[in-house]
Amino acid sequence: MNRLFHVPLSPFCRKVRLSLAEKRIEVELVEERYWEQDPDFLRRNPAAKVPVLKMNGKMMAESGAICEYLEEKYPDPSLMPRDADGRYEVRRLVAWFDDKFHHEVTSKLLYERVNKKVTGQGYPDSTNVKAGARAIKYHLDYMNWLLEHRRWLAGDVMTLADFAAASHLSALDYISDVDWNRSETVKDWYAKIKSRPAFRSILADQIPGFVPPQHYSDLDF
Amino acid sequence: MNRLFHVPLSPFCRKVRLSLAEKRIEVELVEERYWEQDPDFLRRNPAAKVPVLKMNGKMMAESGAICEYLEEKYPDPSLMPRDADGRYEVRRLVAWFDDKFHHEVTSKLLYERVNKKVTGQGYPDSTNVKAGARAIKYHLDYMNWLLEHRRWLAGDVMTLADFAAASHLSALDYISDVDWNRSETVKDWYAKIKSRPAFRSILADQIPGFVPPQHYSDLDF
Structure with missing residues (x-):
């Protein structure tokens, strides 16, 4: 297994x-x-x-x-386009979320609020939390800009870039740190990805000591 | 151009x-x-x-x-093996150096000693410098272990993993932060990669205010 x-x-x-x-x-x-x-x-x-x-x-x-x-x-179903330019764009965006977004947002919100508590490292640093709350706005705006030009983040089809972004956002959504009102376009994109069967196990996660908001697992949030 | x-x-x-x-x-x-x-x-x-x-x-x-x-x-010459397992190992090691080594060593030595000065952010934090100096030993030992089992870091042929590692080490070598006496095996690997024509431009770098040690550009260091 x-x-x-x-x-x-x-x-x-x-x-x-x-x-x-x-x-x-x-x-x-x-x-x-x-x-x-x-x-x-x-x-x-x-x-x-x-x-x-x-x-x-x-x-x-x-x-x-x-x-x-x-x-x-396991290339089927594929999460990467076939052409080098399309694949470049997917990898660029995966790095954007796993490196830049992670550094500026996830580590400043999720790690401060959840990881510190779970691993016994004390209380959230409010300077970090504020910086993360400020930074996520710019990232949502960047996603909004991308999604006004494309159906999915890296182009016409769903790719690893969407999964990378949705992974960070869903974890932050669990602790109510995503303002979905900021962009209808980003919200629609998230509703689309959230409704995929692949997302089910993630929406069923329960972290002891942290209750997700009601909309967390709601497909029509 | x-x-x-x-x-x-x-x-x-x-x-x-x-x-x-x-x-x-x-x-x-x-x-x-x-x-x-x-x-x-x-x-x-x-x-x-x-x-x-x-x-x-x-x-x-x-x-x-x-x-x-x-x-x-531009697949020729190739810097990745053909098989998925070999490619996985290359990517794992690129991430090892660009993420873990970068976080534990490069950011603690190079960024403290050089980037802070160049960007006008003050003096090196000695706690970080000490942590970086300690951590690089374990990384050199890990490389030594890999290279006792393989000709190059990820296997039998030179790949992006070797370039990722050599990029971090060469930058640290410029500020004399690599103890090449720690492992003859790692030193031999670096001598091999350093002698490639691709390395020439890197060995010719000059950073104002920082003089590299004599061995930096010496192929028989």
Whole structure:
């Protein structure tokens, strides 16, 4: 059986979960308290991060490398365009969300509010929370701009770029940190992606001590 | 003419420069003081980071996405294996260096010692410098372990993983922050990669106010 070692609100884990589900690859989810640095876990991944995917006896780390691997091994349905220019745009946007958005928004909101509490690192730093709340607005505006020119973030078809973005936003939505009123266009895009069967497991996540807002799992939010 | 907007010691820029040079793609190097947020530059790349590659009229950002694009458009000579497992390993290691090594070492040594001074952000934080100096040892040991099992970092052939690693190490070597005595195996690997024609432009870099050690550009260091 394939196994994904993960934490439920990690956007990097969610991106891999979405890829696996979209490609209908069954996987057992195993919650990993990676911050406890269990020796067994470190053996699975010396980088000491989640996600780690165990698949066909192979142990894999790094969400970007895993998603590209899944795309090459299980190309149907595809989450990448065929042409080099289209693929460049997908990878650029995946990096945008996993690097820039992660640094400016996710780490400043989700990590301050949730990860610090879960891993016993104390209270949120309000300077960070404020910076994250300010930054997410610009990112939603950028997404709005992209989606006014394209059906999906990277072009005409749904790709890994949409999954990367939706992974960060869904985790932030769990803690009510996304103002969906900012852009009808972005909200419509999220409603579309949220209604995919691949999204179900993510909408069913429950993190002890954190109750999601009612609209979190509501497809008509 | 192709143009690469870069800063000389940026490992992300160096990785792209190495890929371009290895594939014999000519490019004009343009130094970009990205931290000054010049509006022209922000138009080229809303993420406000280097490298930015202008190629055939197309403007590209994100070093990982650029290198994959170059690999797909100019596959000869190749910097990626053909099989999905081999490609996974390359991408895992590129992420290892560009994410983990960058966070634990490069940002703690190079950014403290050089970037802070160049961008007028004051003096190095000695706690960070100490943490970086400690962390690089473990990374050199990990490379040593890999290279005892493989000719190159990701396998039998030289790949983007070697370029990612060499980009970080060469930038750190410029400020004498690599202890090459720690592993003869890693030193041999670096001597091999350093002697490639693609490396020449990197060894010729001169950063005002920072004099590299004599061995920096010496092929028999």
